[in-house]
Amino acid sequence: MSAGTSYDDVKLAARELYRFYRTGEEETLALRGVSLRVRRGETVAVVGPSGAGKSTLLACLAGLDEPSGGEVRVAGVRLSHRPETERARLRARHVGVLLQSRNLLPHLTVRDNIRLAQHAVRGRPAVTAEALLEQVGLERRMGALARQLSGGELARAGLAVALANSPDVLLADEPTGELDGGTEQLVLQMLRDRAADGCAVLIVTHSAEAVRGADRVVALDDGRAHEEHLGTSGAKERGHVLR
Numbered sequence: 590m591s592a593g594t595s596y597d598d599v600k601l602a603a604r605e606l607y608r609f610y611r612t613g614e615e616e617t618l619a620l621r622g623v624s625l626r627v628r629r630g631e632t633v634a635v636v637g638p639s640g641a642g643k644s645t646l647l648a649c650l651a652g653l654d655e656p657s658g659g660e661v662r663v664a665g666v667r668l669s670h671r672p673e674t675e676r677a678r679l680r681a682r683h684v685g686v687l688l689q690s691r692n693l694l695p696h697l698t699v700r701d702n703i704r705l706a707q708h709a710v711r712g713r714p715a716v717t718a719e720a721l722l723e724q725v726g727l728e729r730r731m732g733a734l735a736r737q738l739s740g741g742e743l744a745r746a747g748l749a750v751a752l753a754n755s756p757d758v759l760l761a762d763e764p765t766g767e768l769d770g771g772t773e774q775l776v777l778q779m780l781r782d783r784a785a786d787g788c789a790v791l792i793v794t795h796s797a798e799a800v801r802g803a804d805r806v807v808a809l810d811d812g813r814a815h816e817e818h819l820g821t822s823g824a825k826e827r828g829h830v831l832r
């Protein structure tokens with residue numbers, strides 16, 4: 590650990606994560622001892638080919654799935670190896686999850702989607718749904734349903750839902766995968782802003798642009814992680830062109 594950081598700064602920590610899937614006689618090792626840390630204010634990009642274990646890793650980090658071995662901690666609290674209801678409670682409190690355009694319930698307005706996410710956490714939210722929508726530039730679309738939004742608007746609405754409870758950790762699965770260049774820039778800027786506010790941000794991505802903006806890159810391959818300690822300029826120099 591470098592000077593100037595402390596263990597309190599580590600907002601997301603995975604230690605020796607394993608995940609086995611068994612289908613009949615066949616066993617797949619999706620994660621084979623993955624360890625990583627993301628500190629407050631840091632953005633980490635996770636890259637790797639299809640089948641490398643990226644979605645499995647993200648699901649374990651979010652507490653949506655349980656690792657077969659190892660441990661996940663968010664904001665200093667163990668998230669893994671708990672009953673699903675407890676994981677859901679901790680996730681609502683500490684983790685924002687951005688899953689492409691799958692963050693919104695279709696029968697609720699954008700504003701009510703945010704309020705529903707806030708309802709999962711006790712006490713008054715630190716930020717109102719209206720203020721969040723203003724932050725992402727959607728204040729005029731708060732009454733709209735998901736199907737009434739453009740791709741860029743959906744991405745921004747999804748981000749507002751992920752940020753509903755001012756999370757310590759923001760996990761994003763291909764947040765720019767379906768977006769045009771301009772909207773991609775906007776979403777990446779919003780993620781950078783959240784990191785600047787102190788969030789620990791982890792992005793699973795194929796986007797060269799997202800990798801360039803990251804502080805560090807973790808390359809997953811066949812369930813194993815190879816961390817590349819690249820600063821922004823380092824990532825540029827090494828030319829992480831992924832698509």
Ligand code: ADP
Nearest residue numbers: 610612617619638639640641642643644645646
């Ligand atoms: P990526 O997101 O990098 O494409 P995944 O995490 O989806 O990789 O998958 C990693 C490996 O685990 C793959 O071999 C995949 O086939 C396998 N896998 C993922 N989910 C399941 C599942 N529910 N049951 C069985 N095997 C799975």
